[in-house]
Each structure stands twice: as structure tokens, then as C-alpha cells.
Amino acid sequence: MKYKKPSEDLGEIKMGDKRLDKRLKSTVEKLEESSQKSILEASGTRHGAKAFYALLSNEKFGYEKVSEQAIKGTQERIKASGVRRILAVQDTSDINLNGHEKTEGLGYSSEKVKGVKTHNCIALTVEGTPLGLLGQSYETREEKKSKLSKREKNKRPIEEKESNKWLEMSRRAVSATGVETVIICDREGDFYELHSELIGLNTPFVIRLCQDRKTLDGEKSIQQLRRTNACGETEILIPRDTRKNIPARTATMEVACCEVAITRPKTASAELPDSLKLNLVRITEIGEAVTKKGEIIEPVEWLLATNLPVTSDKDIMEIVGYYVHRWKIEQFHKVLKSGCQVEKIQQRTYERIKPMLLIYSVIAVFILAMTYLSRDMPDAPCDIFLEEDEWKLLYCLINRTQTKPEKPYSLKTAVAYLGELGSFKHAPSDGDYGVKSIWQGLFKLYIALDVADRLMGQV
Secondary structure: OOOOOOHHHHHOOOOOOOOHHHHHHHHHHHHHOOOOOHHHHHHHHHHHHHHHHHHHOOOOOOOOHHHHHHHHHHHHHHHHHHHHHHEEEEEEEEEEEOOOOOOOOOOOOOOOOOEEEEEEEEEEEEOOOEEEEEEEEEEEEEEOOOOOHHHHHHHHHHHOOOOOOHHHHHHHHHHHHHHEEEEEOOOHOHHHHHHHHHOOOOOOEEOOOOOOOOOOOEHHHHHHHOOOOOEEEEEEOOEEEEEEEEOOOEEEEEEEEEEEEEEEEOOOOOOOOOOOEEEEEEEEEEOOEOEEEEEEEEOOOOEEEOOOOOOOEEEEEEEHHHHHHHHHHHHHHHHHHOOOOHHHOOOEEEEHHHHHHHHHHHHHHHHHHHHHHHHOOOOOOOOHHOOHHHHHHHHHHHHOOOOOOOOOOOOOHHHHHHHOOOOOOOOOOOOOOOHHHOHHHHHHHHHHHHHHHHHHOOO
């Protein structure tokens, strides 16, 4: 399966005007090659940048067209992969656009941040390989702070709450994939309406617990789970926490599970079921972990709710394995903000910012997919992602030779080359090449390709 580049995916958008179609494809090509540059820098000329700005304002083009094509590309990859089950991982992230005072229609993403609150859903294989976007939605508040009290907020119907985006995105994901879809959410997804919706749709889910809800037994759900005796131990790889500068580590975990029937909250609609049956899973790190500097690492504990069966150790580890992949959407947000630098987008209107965010999101998933597919399928040929001129030049740059290889080498080798080009340090604690070194390597590769093309043009 060849993983289409963002320009190939979005280049299939048809607007009934060949000039507009050509302009879109050429600009996305420039952006994927120069994701850290502004539109003006990526376009190369003021004329090119002005033409793309005009495209963003054209009524034939917009967020809906880009979204439709992005999801279509994901659907094609899901079908081509032949998988029967995928993970739909969703999360919210604030895009900080402070300083964009003159952008029409732009409000606040939080009390302190002027910008956009974006809610994203990406498709992963059960092994964790990204397959593309399943949806992206945006919110920008008119006011910094809501004038409603906490009680008034809770009494509103779910359709008027910000949490409704989790419901809407879950519906879109389930309808888009064409295969069994497991919804994966962090604590923000732990609310009664979402549990009820997914159980009603017979859609599997794994959601991290936040609410200690009442049960039909008159107890509290989380308290009951904490009192449940462990049913076994296992080892799992805890991903690296870059925010706290904690390296990846293998941890011994204690596992426990129980079944509960939670009751409907008073603030929820009376049309919802009086109670819902959930399987709860607790996975707690045993012992004391320390960093190389001797600092104590806070033990990991995940409390998960699911409607998947927990009748065997295999079932439980499958659920835990699914949730481990949730952190990849945080990696996606990292690439989007730091790699594609979307917080530097300069547009006159909020409506023109939305399709730009989506274009960069397709680019971010492409970078993420290349990074992780090289781990899942190390022997796959590198031309799954790279064009012939790209993998040949990459080989020559790293090996300092002018003799180009005749056949594509492995994807694992290509990603290692990109990591080296991206100044990967090879420190013992670094582990595998990360997305940061990959996007930096791609950026340098495209610069080298551009220089090579210009030199050839002068010959």
C-alpha cells in the first residue's frame, strides 16, 4: 500500500476550475515540503502567495471540501490495509493565536488564549499505525469567560455543551470507517451521554475514568474498582513523557477489573437509560521508578471504562494496549504545532484559518504515519512514502556519495536516515527516532531537493 502524500490526497479536490485545482495542488506540495515556512516563503513568490490567498477566499473552495477529501483518503487507506478493526482516537487541543487582533471572526479558545479550540480524531491500526484523519472540528468563543454559573452549565442539554463534540466526532468516526471502530478517549470523554450513545450503537470504546459515579449497588464506581483485588501482573512499555522529561520505560503493572452498573446523573436527560453496565479496568504501576538522576517518578495508574469483554487476561491486555496508543494523538498535536507551526498562521478571517489548519493536519498525520509504520513494518520499501528522487538523494546525503541506489531500501533505513539528517543525537536514552527528528529531516531533504533542481536547471 502506497501512502499518498498530502498533495496527492488533497490534489484530488475538484472545484470545476482547472486553474484552481492546479493552484491548490502546487501550494500543498510547497507546504508539505516547507511546513515550517509561511505561505509567502513556501510559495516562493508574492504572486504565488497572493493566488493561494485568493483561493482560500473563493466560494468554490473551503473547509468542507478539504475535510471531505481528507476523510476520503483515510477511508481508502483503511480499505487498502485490509484491517477489520481500527482505533479512532480523539482529543482536543488549543491553537494559540494571541496577537491576531485583526482577524475577523476569531474569538477565544480559553479564558487566557485568543485562538481556536480544535477537536481531532485520527484512525490507527490496532498496532498503532496512523491511517489518517477521521474528523476535525473547531470552536472559537466570543467571550473569554462564560457568564453562566456551573449549575446553569450542567442543566443545559448536551447539544449546547462543549462536550457534545465528543459525541458528534464519535458518530462521524463510526460512520466513516467501514470497519469495526474502537473509540478511544481521555478523561474528557467520560460522560454518561457518550457511554450511552456508544453502547446503543454497539460500538466498542475505551475511555479513561474521571467521574466517580453512583452504582445500582449504592456504591461509587471508582472506589469499587480500587477495592477490587488484583487479578494478575504484566509488563508494559510506558511512552516517553517529553513534558516532564521522563524517558520511556518498561513498568511492572498490577491489573484488576470489575463490572458495575452506573446510574444516570441528575443533570442528564430523562430520555437516557436509567443505568448502564460498564467493565472497569485498573492498571497500577508496582514499585518505585526513578530517573537516571535519582528522581522518583510518579507511579502510573490508569482507570479505564469499556464495553469490551474482560473475561480473560488476553482481553484485559488488549484493552490496555488500545489505550496506550491514545498518546499518539498528542504526538499529532506536537507535529501540528511545532513541526507545521500552525500557531503562526496569518489570515484575515477565521473562515480562512480553518482550511489551513486542516491542510497542515493532513501533513502532520503523514509525518506521524511514516515514523510509526517504520517500526511496525521495518522491512517495507521506503517508496511507500518517498518518491524515487527523494529516497535516492536521501541515500546520497547520508552516505556522502554520488552513486545513487538502484532499488528502494527499507522504510526503517529511510527513517533512520531522516532522523540522522534531522540531527538525532543517538543518546542511549533516546530510543527510536522521534517525530521531531523525522520532520526536521524531511524539511532538510526537501531543501536539498530544491537546491538540486535549481542546479540542474542551470546546467
